[in-house]
Amino acid sequence: MKSNKISEWSRLDNAAKIFPANSKKSDTKVFRFACELFDTVDKQVLQQALNNTIEAFPLYRSVIKSGLFWYYFEKSRFEPVVTEENLPPCSTLYDKNNKTLLFRVMYYRKRISFEVYHALADGAGALQFFKTLIFHYITIKYKYALKDKSPVLDIEASKTQKMDDSFQKYYRDTGILQKRKSIKAFKIKGPKIPEYRMSIIEGVIPVDKILPKVKEYNTSLTVFLAAILMCSINEEIPLRLKKRLVVLSIPVNLRNYFHSQTARNFFGVINVDYDFSKGSAELREVIEALKIKFKENLTPEVMEKRINKLASLEHNLILRMIPLSIKDLVLKIANSIVDRSYTSTLSNVGVINMPSDIKPFIYSFDIFVSTNKLQACVCSFENQLRISFTSAFVSREIQRRFFKTLTDMGIPVVIESNVVDEQEVL
């Protein structure tokens, strides 16, 4: 269909700018939200729910195009289509030679999966879309069961608020953060899974079983899990590399620090490290050390400086005038340096809430991200905490040690995983 309207376009937000230059088959920069229901998913209803949802999120109709100086979103004429899951998790969404929408919605048995290209949104932003999708699906599918109730989703943001580039809004030309001292981070090595596939291992844990343990250490869930992950990684470090620090990169949702309801990117990253060659490998000690690191880093002042550091580059006229192909090259080099500065990533998306009338139809939510290393994502729904590891490596020793630490504390764990080795299957 031909329309006579001139296509709308918009700029990529500050954080999104790094993704097109650094997306590759080994790291597609795609993340997935999934929602498991109690019944098999109905394709038609899901398609209808998707059609309703996209109306409220106009940016999701975009493709990414490249200009002479910057990438930009251009509204496309593609219609999103629901498909049965037939791709490996987090497959490529952005390919500069093959324009497609920057998200996909799939279903498999009782699961609805929603994959997003990171330039479009971060976890908290994409979650708005996904919650709306699930909300529509359930209200359409179970309209008889819900007929006396009128559930309302807790997203009040207007279309403009969702399209908001909050990096621009909160940018002030203040002093920038001094350079972080460079540290040698331990790098996980080992054979990788062919075809750039990832192994996904998710641990399902009852919230009421893990929280008392977290309280026992007098800390937060994120610190608790980060410390266990660091200790599990430490066990894998060969003796000759013990001097290397274990560095975890932790994405932070800036919406918690600045008022914003954007459905796009608005996150920052902090790095926390621990030196096992100097400190004790005792979990309690690691937790105590991490508590201090988190406290130092997670203040509104540090966050603001971090926003300004990135945004000041974008506001620099000379840098803006450099052609895109050179920017791409610089961003690739910068990314490979940043990549070397951390060992692994832990991302806690937090509690996912749904209207109370909708909750009974949902079994669980989970989230995971593409990676060419090892990455953990955490989220919870009702009494179910899910820790999802994605990994490019064949070896699953770190994941095994991580969950072993939890089960040794008496916390029950159920493992869900994808099949990357056919020999493991009956």
Place this chain on the structure above:
Amino acid sequence: MKYCNNCNVEVVGKRKLCPLCQGYLSGIKTSEEVFPRISFVYKEHSKFLKIMLLLSIIIASVSVAINILLPQRGAWSIFILGGLGSVWASIATAINKRKNIPKNIIYQVMTISVLVIIWDILMGWKGWSINYVIPLVCVFAMISMATISKVMKLHIEDYILYIIIDGLFGIVPVIFIILGFLEVLYPSLICIVTSIISLSTIIIFEDKRLIAEIKRRLHM
């Protein structure tokens, strides 16, 4: 659900081994898999291309070797190397941009133009590249772009930029004519006239879209 006695975890799915420790699982009852099983395809590059690549390498190395043994006839093997290189450069562009045909056409025009000029220089500059090849390639590109966009029902915004680039490129022979580089005029004149018509059509009928496209592509 199956259970791993080693890791003390329950395991979802129809598994024989524990996904964590690869040990045998206990228990008989299985549950449904959470992810669909997607087998590895081990995608092979086209065998034809592989054979062609090997053949090219054989021809190139053998001809260089013979040339070194029999140097009386001059350095003819350079032309063989150049020819093979040109073909592969063109194929590489075509494969890389295969999903975006208008873009592919533009890249081909540029690749071919550069290659023929190099060839013309290597062969002692007879001027055939700018007399014939470049103008005709340009015209051919403009005609095929117009046809393909109609046949494939492409949206104007998907190819407007490439038509403009090709149109501007097609006007370059004006410079050659003014500077008196050309001995044969008619291919260049055809090319210039076609370019002017094609550019004017876009500017007259799609002015708003063109301005919007320029704004998008050039925003800082």
